[in-house]
Amino acid sequence: MKTVRISIIGFGAVGQGVARSILAKREDLNKQGIDLQVVGISDSKGSEINAGGINLKSALERKKNKGTVAKGKENALDIIRDVEHNIVVEATPTNIENGEPGLGNMFAAFEAGRHVVTSNKGPLALRFKELKEAAEDNGLYFRYEATVGGAVPIFNLIHEALAGNTVIGIEGILNGTTNYILTRMAEERMPYELVLKEAQELGIAEADPTYDVEGIDSACKLVIIANSVFGQDATYRDVEVTGITKITPEALELANKNNYVVKLVCEARGNGLTVAPRLVPKRHPLAVGGTLNVASILTDLAGRITISGKGAGSIETASSILSDILFIARNS
Numbered sequence: 001m002k003t004v005r006i007s008i009i010g011f012g013a014v015g016q017g018v019a020r021s022i023l024a025k026r027e028d029l030n031k032q033g034i035d036l037q038v039v040g041i042s043d044s045k046g047s048e049i050n051a052g053g054i055n056l057k058s059a060l061e062r063k064k065n066k067g068t069v070a071k072g073k074e075n076a077l078d079i080i081r082d083v084e085h086n087i088v089v090e091a092t093p094t095n096i097e098n099g100e101p102g103l104g105n106m107f108a109a110f111e112a113g114r115h116v117v118t119s120n121k122g123p124l125a126l127r128f129k130e131l132k133e134a135a136e137d138n139g140l141y142f143r144y145e146a147t148v149g150g151a152v153p154i155f156n157l158i159h160e161a162l163a164g165n166t167v168i169g170i171e172g173i174l175n176g177t178t179n180y181i182l183t184r185m186a187e188e189r190m191p192y193e194l195v196l197k198e199a200q201e202l203g204i205a206e207a208d209p210t211y212d213v214e215g216i217d218s219a220c221k222l223v224i225i226a227n228s229v230f231g232q233d234a235t236y237r238d239v240e241v242t243g244i245t246k247i248t249p250e251a252l253e254l255a256n257k258n259n260y261v262v263k264l265v266c267e268a269r270g271n272g273l274t275v276a277p278r279l280v281p282k283r284h285p286l287a288v289g290g291t292l293n294v295a296s297i298l299t300d301l302a303g304r305i306t307i308s309g310k311g312a313g314s315i316e317t318a319s320s321i322l323s324d325i326l327f328i329a330r331n332s
Helices: 013-031 056-066 076-082 102-111 121-137 154-161 176-188 192-201 216-230 249-257 314-331
Strands: 002-009 034-043 046-049 087-090 115-118 167-173 260-269 272-281 292-299 304-310
Touching (some): 002 013, 002 076, 002 314, 013 034, 013 056, 034 056, 034 076, 034 314, 046 076, 076 102, 087 102, 087 314, 102 115, 115 314, 121 216, 154 216, 167 216, 176 192, 176 249, 176 260, 176 292, 216 272, 249 260
Parallel strands (some): 002 034
Antiparallel strands (some): 167 260, 260 272, 292 304
16 A cells, blocks of 8 residues: 555645545545645644644534644745645645635645645746746645636646647636626626626626636636647736626627627637637537536647536535545555
């Protein structure tokens, strides 16, 4: 049995989703000869550390009842630097202004000789190349499937299943909130403000939806794709971005009459990075509805490959994190 020790840094929806996934899959993983032990969990109020493995059920209960997992005052960096483990799961909230605290956590992990698996877009949208180099310089894995597309395995598909192909371009819908809003506006002929309010009430849109509706979230994800797949050194400020706030029901109705739908499409091709509303034919692979995400990858050998799935949700995002943890467990 191979024991893999991990820490979960950030215990919000995603971090808790990772803990639940490990609990749910423990028996299956043991059959595959892998024992995942969580030896440190940190949230904004403190930490729990147990070198023999934390009781995840208790940790989740405590978080639910007390609002924190804390049993001690140690912080994230204490766990990353001082607790012996293999993989840091960095799941703190995205900050696109300076990438902190995720950025500091990731660099500290590489310095301490630990692999990093993350769902945190901010650091990668700002300093992807430096993070990748820090991992390589220390002979470590840096995996980030969960940063783009929730459960949709975009990077695994490109770097592993499509290895040997040259990727010519990628286009996709990478934000479930805007896709939901545009779908509802088209179906119900409702104005933007009303649909946004509905999305907020359903928990699909944030109280402050700016990142989503102005296209910033999509731009961050597109940058991560461009840097990872095309070897660029872009930040989200290099993306030409137009959001969805000025789209009217009348524009959607006109599109519908001509057999089109309007979607917020991300495109990376050559050196150009754009996020903007576009007319998409109704039968096109990008014409997915609701909160779905989709990525369409154009390659030289395999042609066009399109994948779609749930782009958000704690368990869906944890699915991608777990796949990255298992990749490292099997290959390190």
